[in-house]
Amino acid sequence: MRVIVADDSALFRAGxxxxxxxxxxxxxxxxxxxxxxxxxxxxxxxSLVILDIHMPPTQTNEGxxxxxQIRRQYPDLGVLLLSQYxxxxxxxxxxxxxxxxxxxxxxxxxxDVDEFFDAVSRVASGGSAIDPLVVxxxxxxxxAGDLVDDLTDRERSVLALMAEGRSNDAIATELRxxxxxxETHIGTIYSKLGLEPTGGEHRRVLxxxxxxxxx
Amino acid sequence: MIALRRSIQVAVPxxxxxxxxxxxxxxxxxxVPLWLYALNxxxxxxxxxxxxxxxWSLRPANHMGLLMMAVGVGLLIGAAGILTPVSPLARTxxxxxxxxxxxxxxxxxxxxxxxxxxVILHLLLAFPSGRLGARLSRGxxxxxxxxVPLISLIGLSVPFEVGLGSWLQIGYTTVRSVVYQxxxxxxxxxxxKRWVQGGRARRRSLSPVLWSLAPLSVAFLTPTLEGVxxxxxxxxxxxxxxxxxxxxxxxxxxxxxxxxxxxxxxxLRSGLDMTSVASLVVRLSNGLLPEQLQPALAKALHDxxxxxxxxxxxxxxxxxxxxxxxxxxxxxxxxxxxxxxGAASPVAALVYDSSLRHEPQLVETAAAAVRMALENAGLQxxxxxxxxxxxxxxxxxxxxxxxxxxxxxxxxxxxAQQQLVALLLALQATxxxxxxxxxxxxxxxxxxxxxxxxxxxVELRELARGIHPSILTEAGLVAAIQSLGERCPIPVxxxxxxSDRLPSHLEATLYFVTAEAITNAxxxxxxxxxxxxxxxxxxxxALDVCDDGKGGADLAAGTGLRGLSDRVAAVGGQLTVxxxxxxxxxxxxxxxxA
Numbered sequence: 001m002r003v004i005v006a007d008d009s010a011l012f013r014a015g016x017x018x019x020x021x022x023x024x025x026x027x028x029x030x031x032x033x034x035x036x037x038x039x040x041x042x043x044x045x046x047s048l049v050i051l052d053i054h055m056p057p058t059q060t061n062e063g064x065x066x067x068x069q070i071r072r073q074y075p076d077l078g079v080l081l082l083s084q085y086x087x088x089x090x091x092x093x094x095x096x097x098x099x100x101x102x103x104x105x106x107x108x109x110x111x112d113v114d115e116f117f118d119a120v121s122r123v124a125s126g127g128s129a130i131d132p133l134v135v136x137x138x139x140x141x142x143x144a145g146d147l148v149d150d151l152t153d154r155e156r157s158v159l160a161l162m163a164e165g166r167s168n169d170a171i172a173t174e175l176r177x178x179x180x181x182x183e184t185h186i187g188t189i190y191s192k193l194g195l196e197p198t199g200g201e202h203r204r205v206l207x208x209x210x211x212x213x214x215x
Numbered sequence: 216m217i218a219l220r221r222s223i224q225v226a227v228p229x230x231x232x233x234x235x236x237x238x239x240x241x242x243x244x245x246x247v248p249l250w251l252y253a254l255n256x257x258x259x260x261x262x263x264x265x266x267x268x269x270x271w272s273l274r275p276a277n278h279m280g281l282l283m284m285a286v287g288v289g290l291l292i293g294a295a296g297i298l299t300p301v302s303p304l305a306r307t308x309x310x311x312x313x314x315x316x317x318x319x320x321x322x323x324x325x326x327x328x329x330x331x332x333x334v335i336l337h338l339l340l341a342f343p344s345g346r347l348g349a350r351l352s353r354g355x356x357x358x359x360x361x362x363v364p365l366i367s368l369i370g371l372s373v374p375f376e377v378g379l380g381s382w383l384q385i386g387y388t389t390v391r392s393v394v395y396q397x398x399x400x401x402x403x404x405x406x407x408k409r410w411v412q413g414g415r416a417r418r419r420s421l422s423p424v425l426w427s428l429a430p431l432s433v434a435f436l437t438p439t440l441e442g443v444x445x446x447x448x449x450x451x452x453x454x455x456x457x458x459x460x461x462x463x464x465x466x467x468x469x470x471x472x473x474x475x476x477x478x479x480x481x482x483l484r485s486g487l488d489m490t491s492v493a494s495l496v497v498r499l500s501n502g503l504l505p506e507q508l509q510p511a512l513a514k515a516l517h518d519x520x521x522x523x524x525x526x527x528x529x530x531x532x533x534x535x536x537x538x539x540x541x542x543x544x545x546x547x548x549x550x551x552x553x554x555x556x557g558a559a560s561p562v563a564a565l566v567y568d569s570s571l572r573h574e575p576q577l578v579e580t581a582a583a584a585v586r587m588a589l590e591n592a593g594l595q596x597x598x599x600x601x602x603x604x605x606x607x608x609x610x611x612x613x614x615x616x617x618x619x620x621x622x623x624x625x626x627x628x629x630x631a632q633q634q635l636v637a638l639l640l641a642l643q644a645t646x647x648x649x650x651x652x653x654x655x656x657x658x659x660x661x662x663x664x665x666x667x668x669x670x671x672x673v674e675l676r677e678l679a680r681g682i683h684p685s686i687l688t689e690a691g692l693v694a695a696i697q698s699l700g701e702r703c704p705i706p707v708x709x710x711x712x713x714s715d716r717l718p719s720h721l722e723a724t725l726y727f728v729t730a731e732a733i734t735n736a737x738x739x740x741x742x743x744x745x746x747x748x749x750x751x752x753x754x755x756x757a758l759d760v761c762d763d764g765k766g767g768a769d770l771a772a773g774t775g776l777r778g779l780s781d782r783v784a785a786v787g788g789q790l791t792v793x794x795x796x797x798x799x800x801x802x803x804x805x806x807x808x809a
Contacts (some may be wrong), residue, residue, distance in 0.1 A: 009633040015640030022644070053689070061689040084632050085676060087686045087702060089694040107636045108672055111643040111665065137701050144706045144744055152582060213701075 001124060004040050006051035006066070007082070008029040008059075016110055023117055029167065032056070034066040041074065048124050052107075053083040053090070064090060071097060078123040082107045086131040088138055088213050095128060095206040103129035103165075118170070127202050128165035130209065135163040138212035147193050148212070155192070158185045163212060165205045220275075227268050227284050230291055233259045259471040260290025264496040266475035270482050276575065278345030279482055282338045283475055289331030290471075302424060333359040333472065336402045339428075343420045343482050350547060352405055359398055366391050394679050396687060400520045420481040420570065427477025488682070491515045499588040505536055508585065515581055518568045520550075523585070526561040541566065553578055555586040562589050606787070613785040614720045617683075618673045621723075624683035632675060639668050684726070691715075692722040696729050696747060703733055703745065711749040717756060721806055724786050725749075725758050728779050732760035732802045738765020740800055756808045761801040768802075776802070 003025045007013045010032075017027045028044045031037035033056050037049070045138035049070060068081045080103035081094065091104050110129065119129035139148065139160055151159060155176070161171040170180050172182045190197050193213060194210040198204070264287025336359060339350040347353040369387065410421050495515035503511055513521040524533035524541035533541040542548035543564055551569045555562045565585070571578055584614025646661035679685075687695040693711045700707030715721070729747060736745050742764025750757045770776050770792045781804070783790040788806035 009629070012633050013638035015637045015644070018644055022647070054628065054685070059629065060685075065691065084628055084636075085680065086382050087690070087694065088699050089686065089690050089697060104539060108639060108669060110636075111639040111669070113643065113647070126305065141701045142704060142706045144708070146706075212671070213697075 001048060002026050002028045002044070002046040003048045003050060004029045004031065004037065004044060004046045006034070006037040006049065006055065007051065008032045008055050012107070014133050018111055019113065019116070023113070034062045036053065037066060040100060042071065046077065048078040048080060048120065050080045050082060053081055064093070067094065068097060071102065077101065079103070080105065080120060080123050080129070082110070088132045088134050088209070089133050091130050092213060093105050094208055095130075097207060099128050099206045100126055101205050104134070105129060105131045106133055122167070126175075128205050130205065131163050132160070132164055135160050135212075138163070138209065141212070151186075151189060155185055158182065159189050159208065162186070162204055163208045167201045218361065223284070224268065224272075227288065228263050230288060256290045256293045259286045259475070261602040262472055263287030263290060263475040264477040270479050274482060277343075277482070279338065279343065279478065280343065282334055282341065282345070283478055285473070286331045286334045286338065288332065293331070306532065309679055326523050330360070330363060333363050334476070336399065338478060339402060339406050342424055342478065343570055346572065349405070349549065354400060354721060355401060355405070360583060362394065366394070370456070420484045423480040423484065424474075424477045427473040430473060455592045491517070492577060492584065495581060496584045499584055503588065508588065510580060512565065512585060516571055516578065518571055518673065520568050524564045525564060526563060528560060533561075553582045555582055555589070556589075562586055609785045610787070613724070613782060615718050617723045620683045621688070624679050624685065627675065627679040627682070628685065632679065633673065635675065636670055639665065639672065642668065683723070687722055687726050688719065692717060692725055693749065695722070695726050696749070699733055700747070703737065705742070706735055706744045707733065707747060708744065709747045709749070713749070713751045717808055721786055721808055724782055724788070724806065725756065725804065727762055728758060728783060728802070728804050731775055731779050735768065736760070736762035736764060736800065739768070740766070742799060751808070754807055754809055757802055758804045761799055763799045766794040766796045766798055766800050768792050768800040
């Protein structure tokens with residue numbers, strides 16, 4: 001798989017590239033700024049861009065703006081945003097634009113190789129990957145009259161994995177349950193939370209995250 | 216001076232009593248007409264003497280009282296002269312006075328007799344300050360003081376009746392009448408002029424005097440009235456002291472009876488009480504604009520013509536608020552001035568109607584109040600400038616602090632955090648390699664190190680977030696507050712009416728207020744939920760953080776809230792805490808935002 005990496009930290013870039021290459025990815029270009037990234041995209045064929053939220057010149061949200069722009073311009077390109085911090089706000093914003101081929105992870109996740117490449121493959125194959133920290137924070141969040149409290153532990157685990165953007169197969173494997181059992185759980189979750197089971201496995205992430213984030 | 220005052224205060228009533236008693240003692244059948252005629256003098260004389268005494272006691276600095284007493288004494292002496300033939304007491308007084316004056320000075324005594332009439336004119340012209348203002352008034356009065364005794368002396372010394380020719384007597388009488396009438400007409404015109412030109416304060420005091428002149432004017436204008444009166448009373452020849460051919464007004468002092476009351480009332484009315492100045496002080500203490508000062512002062516001193524002139528060092532002169540030069544009046548003017556001195560140069564001057572001269576204490580008090588107000592205004596301006604300077608420097612400090620925090624966060628982000636994440640990746644790669652080569656022990660050790668490093672990263676991340684949350688710069692206040700809410704152990708409901716970005720230092724201020732308020736609510740309120748509302752309206756951003764806890768938060772008590780309040784104040788805003796027991800706590804912040 002052809003990947004472009006954009007991050008202004010050479011050290012991190014080097015580490016990321018090594019991890020990617022060790023897993024057999026082909027890093028076709030490296031950029032330090034959003035502009036360099038645009039230039040690379042214009043010339044290089046790639047199926048995934050991994051970029052940092054903070055990039056020069058203002059080090060604020062260049063990565064977010066670039067991600068939005070790239071996804072509009074190259075809808076078939078997977079975009080994985082990395083950040084030192086993860087915020088539900090950004091996750092929702094990315095998913096709202098389109099829940100397809102998008103990922104948003106804490107930079108540390110790169111070190112958890114299996115988890116990281118699971119997320120990368122999900123994004124590359126058209127799905128989404130939301131950092132577990134975002135999901136766990138939203139799940140841990142206290143709300144008045146919270147329907148999430150009515151869920152069983154198992155159902156909460158299922159909900160969390162759904163919110164991370166995992167497929168049913170992945171969830172069933174992760175939780176070591178059958179697909180059928182999982183589907184029962186999902187049905188119960190939807191009915192307990194009063195959610196409409198819309199879209200496929202890819203699309204439900206937005207609904208679930210929106211639900212968790214709403215007050 | 217005090218002795219003199221005391222003796223006058225004793226002598227005048229004594230004289231009044233003495234003359235009245237002598238009057239009461241004297242009546243006999245024959246003396247009734249004479250006695251009635253003397254009453255003509257005694258009643259207004261006593262009235263003038265007593266009114267003068269009262270006026271003098273109330274306004275010791277004012278000469279009006281003394282002048283009025285002089286009129287009274289003059290009239291009473293005249294009465295004593297009239298009663299000499301019938302009243303033993305009056306005779307005694309007369310003889311005593313003659314004894315004191317001595318025979319050759321008889322004429323002097325007699326000549327001075329009619330002077331009371333001149334003193335009345337003097338009084339009228341000097342009213343109410345007791346000072347003769349215009350040069351014309353002073354000339355007129357001075358001339359009369361010389362002329363009237365002179366004319367009386369001529370009338371007494373020239374033996375008309377012996378027959379130097381009746382034409383001489385007629386000529387003398389005519390000249391005298393014309394002179395008197397002209398003088399009094401001029402005097403009347405001068406008084407009327409003062410009425411017409413005077414301000415409200417002057418008219419207020421002049422009007423009782425003018426009203427009390429009415430009977431005199433009537434008598435003056437209808438000389439026949441005097442004739443009728445004389446017919447009714449049947450005045451005998453009263454001797455040289457009583458000149459029945461004089462101008463009627465002079466010859467009928469009875470018409471003066473209300474005049475002393477008019478003078479006294481006028482004088483008291485011109486006396487402004489301290490309450491008007493006290494209310495001025497109150498108004499001044501409430502803060503008056505410079506343009507409000509003059510009307511306030513004019514009102515307090517009952518002088519609409521009052522002007523406040525400010526010292527302009529560049530002009531070396533006084534000027535009004537419009538910058539027009541103001542010349543201070545001279546000592547003889549109808550206007551008077553008080554200068555308010557400052558430390559080095561005058562501050563201002565009050566220019567007012569000269570009728571206020573006899574109220575020096577009042578004017579001084581008002582002037583002192585004004586000076587205080589002017590000095591206060593100056594100090595306030597200085598203070599405001601200093602406060603503004605302090606406010607700006609505080610705002611700069613807070614902003615600088617904010618920038619520093621942001622910079623520290625960014626340095627951590629770009630430096631330590633990046634390097635540690637890179638190190639994490641490197642360690643991860645090394646562990647993978649170790650595992651690949653079957654070095655399980657090294658792999659396990661590296662695994663432990665990796666876990667420790669991850670924990671360090673988490674902690675570093677939280678530290679950096681506390682210094683300055685990057686979400687605030689990335690996505691603004693609403694997202695940052697939402698993020699705070701997601702981390703809060705009790706439910707937080709955010710109701711934000713707007714989502715556009717504010718200047719970063721305002722966002723930071725409101726963010727930290729929210730963060731601190733949430734922390735307080737979680738730690739101390741014992742409440743079950745937090746409600747946050749963020750509104751923007753007409754140049755103000757308003758933030759409310761409310762909990763439903765037990766209340767009791769006090770801005771004055773804790774350093775935390777105090778610090779928040781300082782922070783909000785530093786950006787020109789205001790933080791208020793409403794905390795009721797069992798009613799929860801609301802921390803309300805308002806920050807101006809264009």
